[in-house]
Amino acid sequence: MWNHMWAWDSVAGGWAWMGVMHLLWWVLLIVVVAAVFRWATNSRAGAGDRPLEILRERFARGEIDKGEYDDRLRHLRGG
Numbered sequence: 001m002w003n004h005m006w007a008w009d010s011v012a013g014g015w016a017w018m019g020v021m022h023l024l025w026w027v028l029l030i031v032v033v034a035a036v037f038r039w040a041t042n043s044r045a046g047a048g049d050r051p052l053e054i055l056r057e058r059f060a061r062g063e064i065d066k067g068e069y070d071d072r073l074r075h076l077r078g079g
């Protein structure tokens with residue numbers, strides 16, 4: 001009478017299969033959380049680099065001289 005309850009264990013590898021699926025669930029969850037965290041930090045970090053890129057582009061095009069470049073760079077870095 002009790003044997004039918006454990007039949008799934010012998011047919012499909014039951015408990016071992018459940019353990020593998022449980023492990024895969026946690027791996028998937030960790031990968032998704034890491035991807036979201038990485039995406040969020042990259043999008044925030046990228047926004048702060050744009051003023052420096054513009055400053056470098058203006059210096060490269062000759063729109064500003066070395067002194068103005070250094071002054072603005074110091075200001076952007078908070079100094």
